[in-house]
Amino acid sequence: MSKQFQFKLVLLGESAVGKSSLVLRFVKDQFDDYRESTIGAAFLTQTVQLEDGTTVKFEIWDTAGQERYKSLAPMYYRSAACAICVYDITQSASLEKAKSWIRELQRQADPSIVIALCGNKSDLAARRQVSQEEAQKFAEEEGLMWCETSAKTGEGVNEIFDRIAHKLPEVAPLQAQRGTAAAKPAGARSVDLNKGPAGPGTPESCNC
């Protein structure tokens, strides 16, 4: 009897750091040199199978990066089990933006949310502005996962989702409790996009 989990994941980060490209690589193993900007948010799903047979289905909310869409973000991260905050290693300002998202998540999101800090565009290391040491140090201090990825080459992409998929079931019992408690948040009717019968991190009963 294998376990099945379903988790909501949200991608946050400055415009054009590669959020949609990361998702496209993870979900379809594709890459486009030019990917049109996201308006509002996009939704995709992908399932990961762990070694012990556990399956983890990600419901991925890929958000728009422009500052003015920021006010929509809480709706997407509110009941998320995990978040990937993406920066572009060739743009130091994008790391600052990722840090501000992390601070917001730490303040506003579910306290048990799993956060990964992800430096994308590692194929452009020649133009690097953010050192690995700097980002890694910040991640360690904040207790976050950290990685560098290249949506273009695929480097590191599956790994980070795998690491999250391994980590989530460990905190799942806690999340499941919260998911139940948060199933009817007061005043959240119009903004709760995580409404299915299976709350965040709620293990689905086995079909067998």
Place this chain on the structure above:
Amino acid sequence: MATEIQAKVISAVNEGDISRLRELSLLPGGFGDARTVAWPYLLQARSSSSTLTPAPEAIASSSTTTVASTITSPIASSSSPPLSYDDEPHQDESQIKLDTDRSFVLYPSLHDTKKDLLKSRLNRLITRVLRKRRKLAYVQGYHDVLAVLQLTLCPGQEPSEEDEMMLERCAERISLFRFRDAMGRGLEPLLGLLRVLRRLLRLADPAYAALIEQTTPLPYYALSNLLTLFAHDVPTLPLIQHIWDFLLSREPVWVVYLCAALILERKEELLQRVREDGDEGVLYVLLSGLPPLVDSDSLPCSSESDDDNPPLTPSSSASLPPYTPGSSSSLTPRSPPLLLPHLLHRTEALYVTFPPSHPGLKLEDTLGPASVHRAPWPPELTEDEAEVVVTRPSDIVLSLDEDEEPALEELKGAPSSKGRRTREQEMRTLMAVLVVGAGVMIAIYTAEGGMRAVDWLGLARVAVGVVREGAGRLARGA
């Protein structure tokens, strides 16, 4: 045939006959190449007068053989100066650059013009408009809107100076009088419009609306269509051009009706997918993407049943791309194709049944008098006034804090001049909705021959919600 329609379009422009233009916009192919005349006219780009008048340069429609020959000196009589170009950068130019650099992903290989050239022209166009109209803020999606104008009015390798000036005028006008609600500092006007859309769906099909709201309480999936007038997602240029023929010849609020008609039109498909997938996400994915749209211009007579081989979109124009599903809507290939003229007719019917003045829409409680979706059309404001309006968000959106109102509240309709409905009528409405809603839910959840535990939970939650809301209303009404 195509040139005949174009002659009619040009003749309607000459006569200032908006209702005729509206009729023509419903036909397969819309205005065709004559939109290079019709759009500047509808956007009032040729002059800054506040009423739509026949284009001052007499267009000899009777002798028209090509549209190009009719656009002589398009801004010769313009009383508004061309955009002045202030060298001081607009605050949003770095974001604009990020977006124009990755623009023109749709419409692949449509033109010989190199993509890099199209991108730099688009960047220049946006920059010029915003440097002139500095109070307007850039929002992602605005670039999609101006890209459609650019590809329509200035598509060639080396556009004439006159064409470029006309493009800039049209871009300025569309920004000030169609798009400006979104060009203030925040998203609130758009959120207000989403609420109007939600109410329209509830009025048109309460049970279906309830099903959608169960997974997506506000229709965020329609955000990019509402914002960009469908420019962000419609996959081919001829299709978006036809949609704009329709929209530009009508008041800005029509985009809400088009969004709603599209959602209503897809009901069967969506119900079936929910049955098959039993997955909450599928609704958002389907609704945020578009079904394949076809303009019946290109179709054989039996097109509607030709599902196995969805016809592509070649029409009167010479160079048309094949239909390519939008990369952001990977599930849409499974959707049956939708005939655009049919959709536009349905939009008209929806508008007639639930006009903007319908009390159930609460348009005037939600959006302010300065919103383009409420303001008179053709616009009465001057361009300078329109620019200043975006700095007064409280005049554009009045209220968003009605989230807590019962989902069924609007079904009864607000007090109106036609008199208030009785409580008995309300009760009947409520019961009817309960029965229909439950019926739909049961039909959906039992179609596969069995219910899983989680489905019962979902059903129970909806039922509890409906009953609770009904009880609340009765309590208030008592």
